[in-house]
Every structure is written in C-alpha cells, then in structure tokens.
Amino acid sequence: AQTVTQSQPEMSVQEAETVTLSCTYDTSESDYYLFWYKQPPSRQMILVIRQEAYKQQNATENRFSVNFQKAAKSFSLKISDSQLGDAAMYFCAYRSAMSNYQLIWGAGTKLIIKP
Amino acid sequence: EPEVTQTPSHQVTQMGQEVILRCVPISNHLYFYWYRQILGQKVEFLVSFYNNEISEKSEIFDDQFSVERPDGSNFTLKIRSTKLEDSAMYFCASSEAGDRTQPQHFGDGTRLSIL
Numbered sequence: 001a002q003t004v005t006q007s008q009p010e011m012s013v014q015e016a017e018t019v020t021l022s023c024t025y026d027t028s029e030s031d032y033y034l035f036w037y038k039q040p041p042s043r044q045m046i047l048v049i050r051q052e053a054y055k056q057q058n059a060t061e062n063r064f065s066v067n068f069q070k071a072a073k074s075f076s077l078k079i080s081d082s083q084l085g086d087a088a089m090y091f092c093a094y095r096s097a098m099s100n101y102q103l104i105w106g107a108g109t110k111l112i113i114k115p
Numbered sequence: 116e117p118e119v120t121q122t123p124s125h126q127v128t129q130m131g132q133e134v135i136l137r138c139v140p141i142s143n144h145l146y147f148y149w150y151r152q153i154l155g156q157k158v159e160f161l162v163s164f165y166n167n168e169i170s171e172k173s174e175i176f177d178d179q180f181s182v183e184r185p186d187g188s189n190f191t192l193k194i195r196s197t198k199l200e201d202s203a204m205y206f207c208a209s210s211e212a213g214d215r216t217q218p219q220h221f222g223d224g225t226r227l228s229i230l
Contacts, residue, residue: 035218043223043224044221044224045206045208045221045224047218047220050218093158101146101148101163101170101171102148102160102163102171102173103160105157105158105159106157107156107157
C-alpha cells in the first residue's frame, strides 16, 4: 500500500523569504500523480500544484515549485517570496495511475508566516 | 470560479441518529468523492462515485455509510447510526473526469460532532 509522509508538523518563515516543505512517499508503482493542497483557516482544500511522475521536469505555478526526486520518492514544495496569505496547512497527496481514484494524504505541515 | 459547496458547515447529532451531509459538486464534473479528517489525523478516503454507482470505497465505508445522487446537482453522504468515532470533518470533492491528471476540487467541509 502507498503511504505519504510529511515529517514537519510545523514550519515558520519570514514574510518575503523562501520556505521548503518536505514530502516523501512509498510506492511500488512507476506511474502516479502527486499533489500539494493548501488548507487555510477557512478550511477549503485548495490545489496548489501537481506533478505527473512520468515527467522529469519539476512543476511550477508562480511562486510555488516542486523538487520531484523520483528515485528518492521525494516531492518537496518550495514557496518563494512568502506572503501572509500563504499561512495554512499544506498537504501532500498521492494518486495512483492504476485503477484507484482515491488520494492518499500526508499528515500535513502547518506553515506560519511571520510579518 | 465554480466551487464545490457543502452544507451544513457544522452538524451536531446525538449518537445513534442518522445524519445526511450534502454536497453540490461543480456542475460539469462527473466524479464525486467523500473524504474525512478526524481531528489531528490524516485525511482519509471514503468513497468515489461515478455514473450513479460507487466506483471505489475504503474499509472505513462500511454498511453504516451510503451515498446518493438524488437529483442532478446534489451528492449526499448518509451515516445511518452515528457513533462517537464518526466525529470528523467530512470533505466532498469532484473532478471533471476519472483521468488521474485531473485534480479533485474540494468543498469547505462539514464538521460533524457526535454527542
């Protein structure tokens, strides 16, 4: 069975600085999809960025980028120029490319932005 | 931007009572999901639904749970006889297709409290 691990329960960063949130996963599959979701205090789960395992190029969305290391099964999220609105819980999630539809989630990292 | 909406935002129910959680997925989406998050724990997959039938369910989704799409817009989760351990945040999600590259869009969640 696949598992997702986020080893940092909480991270803090100064506004305008860069922060990296770590995520590792365990799978025997070669084809899958990885996602980062953000959950602000408003509770809505918002997709931040996604990565297809067959793509070597790291995904980027504005200030958000990932460092996808397939061999190491690592999928970290880098947030550049951190803003107060980035404060939230960040969840890493895995989705198989096989018959499963479900997302498998990490425990989350609480990101605090210091003004 | 279209959103997944969930009602109510908070539901308080006596143990043993039936509860129905409601969701309105994004209108052109065809795949629907329920997840739950017990306080302090990981988000867990419950069930996925497509073409008026369950496409996948987890071990959590036992006979006490059922899902239904009673009309063209609502997607409901029913818990027949609630237990204390059913207390959690319940998230509904939808996606445009079963294509694993398509992200799941989440609602704000319903906080279910069982007394």
